[in-house]
Amino acid sequence: MHTSIATVCLSGTLEEKLEAVASAGFDGVEIFTQDLVVSPTAPEELRERAGDLGLSLDLYQPFRNGVELDPVAFDDALRRLHRTGDLMGRLGTETLLVCSNVSPDAVADDDLVAEQLHRMGDVAAEHGIRLAYEALAWGTHVNGHDHAHRLVLAADHPHVGTCLDSFHILSAGGDPSSIEEMDPGRIFFVQLADAPLMHLDPLSWSRHHRVFPGEGDFDLVDVMARLVRSGYAGPISLEIFNDSFRQADVHRTAVDGLRSLRWLEDRTRAALAPEIGSGRTRDRLELQPLPAISAPSGWDFVELRTTDLGDTTRLLHRLGFRLGGHHRSKEVQVWLQGSARIVVSEAGGSTRREPHIDPRERTDAHSVAEVSGLGFELSDPGAAFQRSTALGSAPVPRHELPGEAPLRGVWAPDGTEIFFGPTPDGSAPGWLSEFGVEEDALGTSDLITGIDHVNVAQRWQHYDEGVLFYTSVLGLGSTPAQDVPGPSGLVRSQVMRSPDDAVRLPLNLAPTAAEQGSFVGVAYPEHIALASEDVREVARRAIHRGLEFLEIPENYYEDLVTRFGLDEETVSELRELNLLYDRDEHGEFLHFYTRTLGDVFMEVVERRGYRGFGAEDAPVRLAAQYRLRSART
């Protein structure tokens, strides 16, 4: 598959964009007119630079309001087309995107449009270029891909074809099934864009909210499958107008973009496998599969990196964790309870690659405690690692001594180290022996039984990227996002979960420019939620051991009675133990929060059938954390 991306997706100068696109591994690029116009690089020089980078310049775009015109305006359009043809000659670009007309003056006359396209085809032929006519969803008269295709057929010119754009097709409720019936020789170009479903006018939706395939709600596998069936063999290109991408670092957006295409290619290949295998469909796009997905069967470990070793281990002890031991060659210790394994590493400061906190905004640059790594148990760790690197993730460098279990990992877009471990044969993973943990030292009747979920903060520029990473690499599914109000703004929360719920990973997007309290978004605390079947007993013992709970206001407990009609006895026990309570149609939920340490806190949860994450209680937590932080600063 020839992969391409429009320069308009990316931030920076045209020269920076080309470099990032090439280094991410794309085959080609679409040149957006405005990117060229603002650039000091001459077209010939750009052609040469692209060549040096191994990139083809697949498309020049857009040629606007150039067709569906009255005769005077059309003459001027032909003049512009001649100039554009000259320019494309210098660029060495063959295909020009011609958009359907969006002006109120556009002429609604299919015969005339076909004739104009034909005349434009003659000009294109003179310049050795070809025209890909595209129906914009908000085109005045031509706004359906079938209509544009009919006009192309009527124009009947070898230099005139159509361009298909998944956003324009799907946002307007178009039926992509007709793609299969199209003459692939008439499809000159394909642009892909995904988008979240919104009830918004198509123009605003398209200009600001497009995302890469897999980051939105459109069924792009279906579109791709139909393209393959049609016999199309040309470039597959990303054209994403997105406010965040325009601000984000150009290199990571390019990596994110190629990941989305590789993922889509893999999914489409899988969906079409029976047809291709039986020869019913010929795969002229040459879709390449990725190493198979290996969904996590559980948490291998969570790593906390801390400069406050005393505070961190005291917190774990008070929650009932036992020190398993110290690693024989690294400054790392492991704490155990049930199947929860918390690796604590000593750090002189944050080493997270992409801190979720702007380092300038930390309250205390010298005191760090953060979730730095997530270890997953997988049936095939090697395949998972290969899949993730094929999807553009950078490997985490690790030193292993002879005899130590190999452990490979990559960086998630949020800067967390993601490790791929094997699903253990017995009750505990083999690597514990490197910490001197004896098999019989493992607890069998611990109050905390394992990890319920881990909550990771995302920076807003990388939220969609994070969702796609966890989807494409680990096969986690996403649930609809929820907004949680806090004193410094809304916190967006979206839960990623493995198919059997063995792993739950809520991603939180905190406001980054909050000026009230300089709290959320500035240092949005992440957390590890531990599972228990008796959270009240965990809380009782923790109180005895001196754990600092997050204090819950009395008004909350009174509201619990109003909302749920709980009896006074139940509520007074909750109050005494600092517990919070929620309920859904599946059952009850009891939980408590510890105070924040560095940028992380712990939660202990007891699910009695409940499937949520206590979103109703999150505002109470955010307000309490805000008050503590305000009191400190």
Place this chain on the structure above:
Amino acid sequence: MHTSIATVCLSGTLEEKLEAVASAGFDGVEIFTQDLVVSPTAPEELRERAGDLGLSLDLYQPFRNGVELDPVAFDDALRRLHRTGDLMGRLGTETLLVCSNVSPDAVADDDLVAEQLHRMGDVAAEHGIRLAYEALAWGTHVNGHDHAHRLVLAADHPHVGTCLDSFHILSAGGDPSSIEEMDPGRIFFVQLADAPLMHLDPLSWSRHHRVFPGEGDFDLVDVMARLVRSGYAGPISLEIFNDSFRQADVHRTAVDGLRSLRWLEDRTRAALAPEIGSGRTRDRLELQPLPAISAPSGWDFVELRTTDLGDTTRLLHRLGFRLGGHHRSKEVQVWLQGSARIVVSEAGGSTRREPHIDPRERTDAHSVAEVSGLGFELSDPGAAFQRSTALGSAPVPRHELPGEAPLRGVWAPDGTEIFFGPTPDGSAPGWLSEFGVEEDALGTSDLITGIDHVNVAQRWQHYDEGVLFYTSVLGLGSTPAQDVPGPSGLVRSQVMRSPDDAVRLPLNLAPTAAEQGSFVGVAYPEHIALASEDVREVARRAIHRGLEFLEIPENYYEDLVTRFGLDEETVSELRELNLLYDRDEHGEFLHFYTRTLGDVFMEVVERRGYRGFGAEDAPVRLAAQYRLRSART
């Protein structure tokens, strides 16, 4: 008029909100349930605190899904209502907002709903509270204000009335004219919210995009006028769900909110003046007028504050400005050309009150050049000053020596000092004599004739606030916003202009969290655009004097030929002089940009009938500025 605001509009803790609301000058407040639930302050204590602050607690809200229910659910709603009544007794709040039901299980039976409202009225009476039933725009069955009002009339209970919310009425396309016919004794509460017109589902629109009156597109003067005609005399309250307000500093949001109500009150009073004067309408809301608006008739001066005095004055000299003189008592000088007066003040660093740049993000904290003040010529400067302070603006402290012209000013939300000067009798303002400028020293045939526009950057949290400030204080009108793409993100631009175009003030909103190039949003350059009738001659002389122009790429000139069909001779002159070109249906536009100095640059423009601001050329400028900045860092 009794002014009120819902706590949900504001950031911070409940205690911080109350303090900010009182200090902004509101009369009362609506308590949002969740704000109380997350607060450690007991209801009685809160009542006392509000009393100390001089605030009434006007409404407790919302009581959700409490009506339109099956009998079992309704029993539980009554139980909740009893508990809520108890709580309101402790709070000392009389009115409870009851929302129409949004659940798919809501019962569509008007007789039943009226009966349920009546039974709820009995419970309310027991607790000495009253219920204000409101139709949400997305209510399952009750989603129109007329419908809710009919149900209230049918319930026929002295403790049951209706709550009107302008957003729910206008977003659903409701007709507010029926408000006039309502029994004012049945209107228990009024909430106001404005919003930009969007094609978005009402729930998302309401939850994220509400703004204060005057900051959106709804006709709230009409709603208010109808309320006055109805005879309503109760609180007028703001209920604004807005993502930005939730993050912004609570004090400034409160000031912004009260400004919007005072402005609305004034506008409504003016609209109703004939009716009230003739006794046809009785103003039971007691609307107070503001000092009359005085639209600027021109620019008195623009003040540049700089640490680079040499560079700044060199730039002015190269543009043809003459040093008018030095102020006799301040470290300030004035530069003159045509009617353009640039006051240059020496500063040890930024003294702008609300820097548009986060000080931590400046490239060079020691080199500052910025637009620090805007002086306007007004027919009644005293009234303008009084109006602005009545609208909550803080006066700028100034020291004047005896014999010096008094000059009063306030801070705009963006931190610029806004000065209200008199419209001069002669050709030049009297204050020039303080700089030792002689009348006959004023040029009469300067190439630069005056100030065309001044472009001021806004921080994103304060954009709507800025628009309302310039609208309400100076009577500027706003044009629809435009997005301009730059290498670090979209820059939103909205032009504020006086009715006769004597003053044009584009407000620019730059991305604040850009990570690409750390340029725009971080130090978005502002600018002063100077008017000339011969920009080519200005450019020629400036070249001769060594002005550093912003360099325009050759690709831009080639594209000009393509777009406009300009001849080679014209284009080669543009190229030679670093000029840019645009055209609209009114005429042509020629202009050039200087390089940026600190955070400001200059533009010289020649309008040949053209009415725009060269938005097509802004991306070229942004890209060039980005390249220069990248090269420097």
